Amino acid sequence: MRNQPAYAITSVDHALRLARILQVEGPLRVSEAAERLGIARSTAHRLLAMLVYRDFAVQDDERRYRAGPALRPASVTPEPVTVLRGVALPHLRALVERTGETANLQVLVGTVIRFVATVESEQVLRVGDREGRELPAHLVSGGKALLAALAPSEVDARCAAGGPDRAVLARELELIRERGFAINDQLTEPGVMAVGMAVRDPHGVPLAGVSVSLPSVRFDRDRLPGLVGALSRAVAGIERDLAAQP
Known part of the structure; x- marks a missing residue:
């Protein structure tokens, strides 16, 4: 059974979860990321900005965030x-x-x-x-x-x-x-x-x-x-x- 580490770092966990969501599920807006993680929009914006800085995310013309070049493309599933x-x-x-x-x-x-x-x-x-x-x-x-x-x-x-x-x-x-x-x-x-x-x-x-x-x-x-x-x-x-x- 995989358990959460005893000294979990919440901000790291949030960033990793966002990266995984972008890789597996596709683009997100800031508001959607905030709702998904249960955090403030400002916090979600800072996390996404850091992912962009490290090439884990990119922002498109519609201001949505997508998986960046640092993430290998995940296999596509038959249903969104x-x-x-x-x-x-x-x-x-x-x-x-x-x-x-x-x-x-x-x-x-x-x-x-x-x-x-x-x-x-x-x-x-x-x-x-x-x-x-x-x-x-x-x-x-x-x-x-x-x-x-x-x-x-x-x-x-x-x-x-x-x-x-x-x-x-x-x-x-x-x-x-x-x-x-x-x-x-x-x-x-x-x-x-x-x-x-x-x-x-x-x-x-x-x-x-x-x-x-x-x-x-x-x-x-x-x-x-x-x-x-x-x-x-x-x-x-x-x-x-x-x-x-x-």
């Missing part, structure tokens, strides 16, 4: 991350309220899952913020759910080089298709469990994964129906609101 994130966040918060556990939104980029939003549980022992992290898709619950939503030929194409055992993965994905959800049983971090489901567009195309993450000491099979039910409700709400987008 800003839209997914904005639509999903209220449902992630509701999911946390229903389950008491941390909720995540993830997108599939090649063979990895990128966490694009986290709403943390308020419990003392909890799974922390995963936003910005990338992990192998075949290990993460949301990644497994997204792979299961793809055609087998596409899964084969994505996992062709140096990936997991194809026969083992195919059997697991078939099971996930049958039951509609996936489980990560401490595959990415000792002591951390997760249950995930795929979010689809009106045509059935998988767009994102939603997961509930919790310490393994709080997980047992009796909790699984409740977690799956809460996930199903969150996914249905996200799909409904995405379909209503102009």
Whole structure:
């Protein structure tokens, strides 16, 4: 479980988060950066100015800030991350309220899952913020759910080089298709469990994964129906609101 350093430097954390947002999600205005980090506009402006000074950001003709030359371009995701994130966040918060556990939104980029939003549980022992992290898709619950939503030929194409055992993965994905959800049983971090489901567009195309993450000491099979039910409700709400987008 990755925890915040004991002596965290808030301004550094804010600058790093802004750089990552610009790289992964695209351009931001000062007001949007301030709202995203929960800071004053003047503070956001100073942080962005420093990123520009160090080539981590550039300002375009519309006074928006974009990723600068010091940031490697991140892989493009099939759905605008800003839209997914904005639509999903209220449902992630509701999911946390229903389950008491941390909720995540993830997108599939090649063979990895990128966490694009986290709403943390308020419990003392909890799974922390995963936003910005990338992990192998075949290990993460949301990644497994997204792979299961793809055609087998596409899964084969994505996992062709140096990936997991194809026969083992195919059997697991078939099971996930049958039951509609996936489980990560401490595959990415000792002591951390997760249950995930795929979010689809009106045509059935998988767009994102939603997961509930919790310490393994709080997980047992009796909790699984409740977690799956809460996930199903969150996914249905996200799909409904995405379909209503102009």
